[in-house]
């Protein structure tokens with residue numbers, strides 16, 4: 368009898384211990400995670416398991432982040448089901464993270480997109496460490512030397528290719544290799560890269576320049592550069608339709624500075640300051656890439672808070688362009704804000720449409736040239752009007768991969784020099 372009691376007692380004890388252990392395990396799994404005592408504040412209490420995921424509502428990310436910033440301040444934390452996300456707002460904090468804290472938070476998180484853009488996530492947008500340094504410096508050198516040249520042999524290329532897969536860059540590389548002569552000046556990005564590869568091989572310093580990275584870089588540069596440039600143009604045209612006085616001023620400037628007998632070229636850029644100011648204002652108001660992401664590799668302090676290793680940073684670029692302490696009437700379209708009293712262009716530090724720091728836009732110089740040449744020619748030749756006279760298209764943007772305008776139609780009316 369005593370034996371039976373003992374064994375029931377032991378069974379109970381074991382069962383209770385097991386239940387206790389399971390409850391403890393379950394609790395430690397669902398309870399809010401402790402990220403350390405000095406992290407930036409949470410804007411709201413956390414829910415079991417979800418953390419702050421419930422804050423993601425039907426509202427746009429832009430509105431959600433703005434509302435949370437109003438509650439918690441410029442730098443705040445969100446618990447995304449056990450992962451710490453620190454949101455960084457305001458130009459000074461954005462600059463601190465992207466420029467001064469580059470060593471601690473150098474890379475973007477790996478995204479799912481580059482797994483088909485890049486081969487094993489190697490291209491310049493998503494690559495890291497030594498590989499990124501070499502892909503970036505080589506690509507930068509090549510972009511500089513080509514300027515607005517036919518970078519990828521695009522004229523012929525675009526006639527044949529529309530799909531972004533293996534048929535995109537590999538056949539093109541194979542074709543370029545057939546005619547590649549290391550002793551001749553490179554004719555496009557591919558031949559310039561092949562030449563650099565050979566030089567590095569000859570010096571024995573070759574590490575990361577190879578066919579795989581070349582393929583990925585082409586796709587990365589193409590993706591990184593095409594959609595964002597065309598969307599910048601859509602925003603500019605939309606602003607011109609809605610501000611006829613601005614486009615008339617650009618036209619007057621073009622009439623006075625270069626006339627109508629030839630198309631604008633890069634030598635006109637310095638004199639078309641009002642056009643340049645309008646391009647800047649359009650890029651600022653839209654902020655096409657409103658959020659940038661980084662992963663934290665080493666703990667650092669930001670505004671007195673600790674940002675632990677492995678935190679995800681969400682950097683609010685839009686805040687840098689829309690804060691009223693940096694920009695007077697931030698939501699107004701006012702190209703004049705970039706001009707001083709004598710009509711010279713001002714450099715405004717908080718104007719950062721191409722990002723900041725070592726991972727800022729690789730194609731900035733090229734994009735600026737493309738925008739200038741295309742938009743100068745457009746404003747020289749056409750007046751941009753709404754499709755239906757008097758019915759102006761909406762200026763409200765929508766958040767897709769980029770912050771883009773709603774679809775709209777424009778009526779292009781040929782300008783006469785006296786118009």
Ligand code: HEM
Nearest residue numbers: 492591592595596599656659721722726727728729730734
């Ligand atoms: C108006 C046009 C453009 C805008 C507004 C723009 C903006 C940006 C921004 C904000 C970044 C991210 C910076 C960051 O994460 O901190 C970026 C990165 C990048 N952009 Fe652009 N971009 C434009 C055109 C181009 C063009 C034409 C190219 C290629 C020829 C290009 C290639 C890249 C690449 C490769 C990166 C990644 C750089 C790296 O990680 O080292 N972009 N761009």
